[in-house]
Amino acid sequence: MKAAVLFKPNEPLQVVECELDPPKAGEVRVRMKAAGVCQSDWHIMNGDWPSPMPIVPGHEAAGEIAEVGAGVATVQPGDHVIFSFRPHCGRCRYCTTGRTVLCIGRNTVPAGTMFDGTMRLKHKGQGIAQMARIGTFAEEVVVPEEMVVPIRKDMPWPQAALVGCCVATGVGAVTRHARIEAGSTVLVIGCGGVGLNAIQGAMLSGARTIIAADIRDNKLEMARTFGATHTINTATDNDPVKKVKEITGLGVDYAFDAVSVEATQALAFDALAPGGHSVAVGISAMTVRAQYSPFMMVFTEKMVSGTYYGSVRPSIDFPVLVDHYMNRKLNIDGLISRTYKLQDINEGFRRMMAGEVARGVVVFD
Numbered sequence: 085m086k087a088a089v090l091f092k093p094n095e096p097l098q099v100v101e102c103e104l105d106p107p108k109a110g111e112v113r114v115r116m117k118a119a120g121v122c123q124s125d126w127h128i129m130n131g132d133w134p135s136p137m138p139i140v141p142g143h144e145a146a147g148e149i150a151e152v153g154a155g156v157a158t159v160q161p162g163d164h165v166i167f168s169f170r171p172h173c174g175r176c177r178y179c180t181t182g183r184t185v186l187c188i189g190r191n192t193v194p195a196g197t198m199f200d201g202t203m204r205l206k207h208k209g210q211g212i213a214q215m216a217r218i219g220t221f222a223e224e225v226v227v228p229e230e231m232v233v234p235i236r237k238d239m240p241w242p243q244a245a246l247v248g249c250c251v252a253t254g255v256g257a258v259t260r261h262a263r264i265e266a267g268s269t270v271l272v273i274g275c276g277g278v279g280l281n282a283i284q285g286a287m288l289s290g291a292r293t294i295i296a297a298d299i300r301d302n303k304l305e306m307a308r309t310f311g312a313t314h315t316i317n318t319a320t321d322n323d324p325v326k327k328v329k330e331i332t333g334l335g336v337d338y339a340f341d342a343v344s345v346e347a348t349q350a351l352a353f354d355a356l357a358p359g360g361h362s363v364a365v366g367i368s369a370m371t372v373r374a375q376y377s378p379f380m381m382v383f384t385e386k387m388v389s390g391t392y393y394g395s396v397r398p399s400i401d402f403p404v405l406v407d408h409y410m411n412r413k414l415n416i417d418g419l420i421s422r423t424y425k426l427q428d429i430n431e432g433f434r435r436m437m438a439g440e441v442a443r444g445v446v447v448f449d
Contacts, residue, residue, distance in 0.1 A: 087205065087222035088429050089212060091138045093131035096430045097221070102212060105204040107153035107226045114165065114227060118245040119220040120144035121424070121432040121444040123276065124367060128215055129433070132369040136196045138212050140205065140219030143169040144249035146241055147225075147448075149232070156229045164239065165232035166248045166406075168398035169216035171199075172230045185393040199228055221429060223448060233402045239409070242423065242445045243416040246277065247405045249393075250443060251416060254281025254342070256394020256401065257365045259289055262338055266290030269332045271355050272312070274342035275303035277419055277443040278365060280310045282340045284414060287311035295331060297324060297351070300439045309418060318351070328355040335360060342366040349374035358384040363391055419443045 088097040107113050125141040127133045149163040173189025196213025203211035204226035218227045270286040272279050275298040286294045296307035299319040314331050318324045335357035341348045344366035352362040353376050408414040421441035424432045432444040
């Protein structure tokens with residue numbers, strides 16, 4: 085089987101022949117069908133997030149169960165599944181209170197390995213780590229059972245893959261984490277895959293005004309097709325906070341930052357109305373530090389929070405999001421700008437970083 089392996093940061097992925105050991109107890113082998121090209125993978129590839137090397141990136145994906153190890157009870161061969169990039173031990177303080185994306189029950193296990201600390205993927209005898217223990221830029225993978233969620237079989241593969249990250253993260257940030265009220269005013273900063281889904285989440289929640297902000301006009305045009313009522317190009321507008329207040333009066337009730345750099349975090353906070361809530365959704369480089377005015381935070385009772393993976397509960401929310409798509413409540417087709425073969429994956433990242441796509445998807449035979 086083939087996999088796209090990162091041997092060193094800031095080098096292209098290499099599509100190479102690999103060996104895959106069979107699943108052990110509590111593990112499953114999945115035949116990959118589709119995998120999204122995501123900014124989080126890029127953070128691994130350019131060294132923003134220190135990771136074991138060599139490693140197979142990829143975390144937004146869907147596939148078919150090919151084999152199960154001993155004791156597996158939730159899936160069987162032939163099942164269609166979406167990958168969850170967060171473990172779910174079911175026993176820690178966060179799992180038992182329903183906040184499964186914060187699971188700490190697997191924190192002692194080395195990154196990139198299975199829960200027993202060993203690797204299933206090898207290249208010329210060398211163990212290959214898997215991003216988030218799934219590493220989905222591969223024709224087949226072995227992963228822990230708890231990191232796949234079964235779904236209905238009539239869901240198209242590329243659309244199913246995107247539910248596993250950008251759809252869940254964007255929609256969940258609005259509906260699961262912030263739980264915005266109908267009639268709210270909303271600002272979404274960054275109109276890539278996550279931001280567009282935050283816009284959809286706001287629309288599903290009955291937001292009255294949805295302002296999309298980005299530095300590229302093509303992204304803003306796309307945002308309108310996903311439900312944005314107003315757009316702001318922050319590269320050409322000298323005072324986007326003033327523009328937000330011209331649209332809303334006092335500012336927005338909620339701001340969702342899908343970029344999470346210094347400038348966008350400040351914009352999200354400053355654009356809030358008194359009592360507003362700013363949510364960091366995008367994952368920044370580890371060195372980024374945001375700046376807020378503590379005076380204004382206290383004086384106007386503004387709130388700042390972060391959401392990881394949209395605060396979703398994958399085993400519950402993924403099937404629901406799939407149903408929303410199948411019932412035409414969610415637009416996932418419009419997210420897929422291009423599809424690629426595995427051997428073209430570096431081109432997928434080039435187009436993503438150039439801002440040419442909402443989402444690219446690697447499609448497997």
